[in-house]
Amino acid sequence: MKRALEWILRFGLGALFVYAGWVKLRDPTAFATEVTNYHFFPSLAPYLAVTLPPAELVAGAGLIVLPREWRRAAALAVALLCAMFTVAVAQAVARHINVDCGCFGGASGPVTGVTVLRDLALLAGAIAIYALSPSGPPRARPA
Amino acid sequence: MLGSLARAVALLALGGAVGLAVNVARKDGVPLAGFAPPTECKAELAPPQLAGPDAAAALCGRPDVVIADTRPAARYAEGHVAGAIHLPCDAAGRVASEAMAHLDAARTIIVYGEVTEDALPVAATLRRRSPELAARVMVLRGGFAAWSQAGQACASGPCDDCKTTAASSSP
Numbered sequence: 001m002k003r004a005l006e007w008i009l010r011f012g013l014g015a016l017f018v019y020a021g022w023v024k025l026r027d028p029t030a031f032a033t034e035v036t037n038y039h040f041f042p043s044l045a046p047y048l049a050v051t052l053p054p055a056e057l058v059a060g061a062g063l064i065v066l067p068r069e070w071r072r073a074a075a076l077a078v079a080l081l082c083a084m085f086t087v088a089v090a091q092a093v094a095r096h097i098n099v100d101c102g103c104f105g106g107a108s109g110p111v112t113g114v115t116v117l118r119d120l121a122l123l124a125g126a127i128a129i130y131a132l133s134p135s136g137p138p139r140a141r142p143a
Numbered sequence: 144m145l146g147s148l149a150r151a152v153a154l155l156a157l158g159g160a161v162g163l164a165v166n167v168a169r170k171d172g173v174p175l176a177g178f179a180p181p182t183e184c185k186a187e188l189a190p191p192q193l194a195g196p197d198a199a200a201a202l203c204g205r206p207d208v209v210i211a212d213t214r215p216a217a218r219y220a221e222g223h224v225a226g227a228i229h230l231p232c233d234a235a236g237r238v239a240s241e242a243m244a245h246l247d248a249a250r251t252i253i254v255y256g257e258v259t260e261d262a263l264p265v266a267a268t269l270r271r272r273s274p275e276l277a278a279r280v281m282v283l284r285g286g287f288a289a290w291s292q293a294g295q296a297c298a299s300g301p302c303d304d305c306k307t308t309a310a311s312s313s314p
Contacts, residue, residue: 027171028166028171029173032173033180037180050173053162054159055155058161072147073148073153076147076148076150077152080155
């Protein structure tokens with residue numbers, strides 16, 4: 001049961017992050033504009049717009065394809081990204097900034113309280129993968 | 144935990160480094176220094192459909208067709224397409240809202256100016272204002288000049304239905 005839950009979370013979250021990263025990579029200027037609109041460290045917006053999508057891609061793909069000793073690291077990387085996204089959207093909601101989410105490309109809809117809850121759920125999912133994944137290298141089977 | 148954290152940071156750093164490299168290599172990369180988000184909407188509307196005087200005259204008189212004169216009120220009073228309402232370029236606020244209410248029920252809206260180009264700004268404004276209107280706005284090719292030359296029906300005097308537009312657009 002634990003293995004099945006870990007497997008579902010790992011592949012679900014991994015695929016979601018690969019998709020989100022890929023969509024943003026296709027139009028970097030649009031994503032940079034959306035990041036700027038958050039008014040959250042605006043001077044860093046172009047750097048974040050350039051580095052975040054491939055970081056999402058690597059972390060998401062890592063959840064799916066990396067060997068088990070790296071999976072916890074990939075889950076932690078996804079959790080760190082989710083934490084950052086949650087802070088960004090939460091501050092936009094708190095400051096009543098009317099901004100398009102940009103989470104999955106251009107037509108992602110506006111940032112609302114639901115976006116914050118969704119990001120928190122993704123964060124919880126990443127933490128769950130970390131907790132459920134075995135920490136060490138696979139045990140050698142007795143001959 | 145610390146080992147996983149170090150690996151997680153390494154994964155993110157790898158992604159970030161790849162992103163920076165890809166951004167340098169691609170033609171549509173984001174300028175890292177002095178990035179300014181585009182302030183204008185670049186989505187351009189396709190040019191509006193043009194209707195010649197004969198085609199417009201064939202639509203004239205239908206209850207679901209509205210013809211709108213975009214010229215100044217004085218020019219409208221001198222002569223206009225029979226049945227046309229007055230919708231000048233500078234219509235704004237209540238005047239524009241009343242005109243829009245007039246247009247909402249129409250299936251086809253034909254706008255015209257003195258020549259074709261005069262009506263294009265009003266046609267573009269109408270089409271941007273409502274996606275539903277966008278497909279229904281046509282421009283009279285050649286404007287009122289072509290309509291008159293073609294011998295199509297004309298009327299004169301201020302528009303009875305839109306006195307507000309005529310009065311408001313007068314200086």
